[in-house]
Amino acid sequence: MTSGEKTDPLYPTIEPYEHGLLDVGDGSRVYWEACGDPHGKPALFVHGGPGWGSLPVRRRCFDPDRYRAVLFDQRGCGRSTPHASSPAADMRHNTTAHLIADMERLREHLGIERWLLHGGSWGSTLMLAYAQRHPARVSEIVIVGVTTSRRAEIDWLYRDTGRLLPEQWEAFRDAVPEAERDGDLVPAYARLMEDPDPAVRERAADAWCAWEDALQAHEPNGAPGAFASRSPADRLAVVRLCAHYFAHGAWLPDGELLRGAPRLAGIPGVLIHGRLDLSCPLDTAWMLARAWPDAELVIVDDAGHGGSDAMSQRIREALDRFAVT
Numbered sequence: 001m002t003s004g005e006k007t008d009p010l011y012p013t014i015e016p017y018e019h020g021l022l023d024v025g026d027g028s029r030v031y032w033e034a035c036g037d038p039h040g041k042p043a044l045f046v047h048g049g050p051g052w053g054s055l056p057v058r059r060r061c062f063d064p065d066r067y068r069a070v071l072f073d074q075r076g077c078g079r080s081t082p083h084a085s086s087p088a089a090d091m092r093h094n095t096t097a098h099l100i101a102d103m104e105r106l107r108e109h110l111g112i113e114r115w116l117l118h119g120g121s122w123g124s125t126l127m128l129a130y131a132q133r134h135p136a137r138v139s140e141i142v143i144v145g146v147t148t149s150r151r152a153e154i155d156w157l158y159r160d161t162g163r164l165l166p167e168q169w170e171a172f173r174d175a176v177p178e179a180e181r182d183g184d185l186v187p188a189y190a191r192l193m194e195d196p197d198p199a200v201r202e203r204a205a206d207a208w209c210a211w212e213d214a215l216q217a218h219e220p221n222g223a224p225g226a227f228a229s230r231s232p233a234d235r236l237a238v239v240r241l242c243a244h245y246f247a248h249g250a251w252l253p254d255g256e257l258l259r260g261a262p263r264l265a266g267i268p269g270v271l272i273h274g275r276l277d278l279s280c281p282l283d284t285a286w287m288l289a290r291a292w293p294d295a296e297l298v299i300v301d302d303a304g305h306g307g308s309d310a311m312s313q314r315i316r317e318a319l320d321r322f323a324v325t
Contacts, residue, residue, distance in 0.1 A: 009312040010060035021081070022109055024102045026093035031079035032072040032106055036064040041139075041323055042112045044103070045071045046130075048121030048145075051241030053078030053234065061118065061315060066323040070115070072106060074099055074126075077237045085236035087196065091244050096251045100130045107137060116322055120144030120272075121280065121305070122242075125250055125257065128288075131267060132260040140322045141269040144315060145277060145305055146285035148257040149250040157279055158186050158246070161215060164278070168214040175207030190243035193236075202232070205239040215278045219304025226306070261291035269295035270318040274303030274311060 019033035033054075043062055047054045054071035062069040075094045076084035083089060103126075107115065116139050117127045124143040131138045147153055162169030173181050176188040192204035209227035217224035227235065245251075269292060273285040282299065289297035298318075303311040 009309070009316040010057070011063055012060065013056075014059050014064050016059075021079075022102075022106055024075070024098075024105055026098070027082065027090070028075050028093060028098075028102075029081050030072055030075060030102050030106065032070060032110075034068060034070050034110070035059050036062055036067045036069045038068055040066050040068040042068045042110075042115035043070065043319075044107075044115050044117055045069065046103075046117055046119035046123035046127050047071075047074065047078075048119065048123045049077065049238050049241055050074060050122050050126075050245045051077040051084060051234075051238035052122070061319060063320060063323050067319075068112075070106070070110065070112075072102075075102065076241055077234070083233060083237055084240045085233040087194075087201075091194075091240070094241070094244065095248070096126065096129055096245070099126055100133055103130050104134060104137070113137075114139045116140045116142070116319075118142040118144075118319065121147055122149070122245070125149040125252075128257045128261075128264075129250075129252065132257065132263045135263055135267060138267050141264075141267060142272070142315065142318045142322070143269065143285075144272045144307070144311070145280050146271050146273055146288055147280045148255075148284055148288065149246070149252060150258075150284070151249060151254050153280065153284060154186060154246045154249070156281060157215075158211075159184075161278060165214055165218060168211060172207055172211035175204060184247075186243055187247040189239070190247040193240040193243050201236060201240075205235045208239040208242070209235055212279075216304065216306045219274075219276055219278055219306060220302055221306060221308040222304055223306040258287055258291055261288060261295075262293065264295070265293045267294055268322070270298060271295055272298045272300065272311060272314050272318065274305060274307065275299050275301050276304040279305040 016033035016035045021029040053073045073080040180188040212227045216222045289295045300311040
């Protein structure tokens with residue numbers, strides 16, 4: 001390797017050695033796959049969104065010689081069915097409690113006693129909720145872009161950051177009916193995403209995606225177009241699910257995951273957070289690290305929500321360290 005040459009922090013591309021659709025009840029089936037060493041250390045990747053799905057690149061986070069890495073698509077997205085892009089998908093059976101139960105059912109289906117949890121953004125809320133409900137089933141946690149879905153965090157993302165990008169936020173605000181523009185925009189979008197007119201749903205999804213993309217595009221090392229580049233069906237699903245979850249505060253009492261952090265005692269954790277993250281401010285990660293006795297906070301100075309090379313390296317270091325325990 002020549003001086004200054006970059007090394008890829010991700011492991012080589014790998015294909016699953018098994019996959020399936022797990023019946024989790026309520027007419028829902030959850031897609032899952034496993035890759036790496038079938039006898040390796042069990043790990044579960046928990047994707048963000050809600051509704052983003054597990055992209056194949058996430059397989060490359062785990063050392064295939066040491067991990068039995070499991071990825072799954074949460075209800076309503078990715079390859080799980082029914083897909084939330086369809087108005088027929090019943091959102092009453094898509095809540096945080098349902099997702100936690102799905103994770104437990106998947107663990108039991110695969111015969112796993114304990115597993116490491118890795119993921120970020122919305123995935124960190126879901127991982128923390130699962131681990132506080134089932135601490136005996138979690139060996140370690142590696143979180144990237146810490147969120148707990150508190151009211152203040154949701155307000156920051158969909159209202160307060162408008163002070164940083166007023167032009168883009170005004171377009172986001174003006175996509176809802178005029179009578180609702182002075183209130184909470186998230187429930188307004190949730191209602192639009194349930195409209196029987198597909199054109200109404202598509203316009204709302206486009207406006208939501210444009211706002212999310214604007215935030216990441218204005219970060220150092222940002223990845224503009226992450227939302228807009230998804231297929232039309234995936235955009236509809238992720239916006240419908242995001243608005244559905246955040247309009248209900250993820251069905252969590254406000255601040256519950258921070259208050260419940262002491263229940264994670266004995267579970268080693270690494271919280272990796274970009275100092276320049278516009279979507280998820282650093283203070284949540286800071287508060288969680290102070291409340292969780294076994295958590296280490298790693299702040300990446302050049303990263304926002306979209307990450308950076310340095311952040312990818314910190315993720316690899318954490319997962320590699322836990323692979324030998």
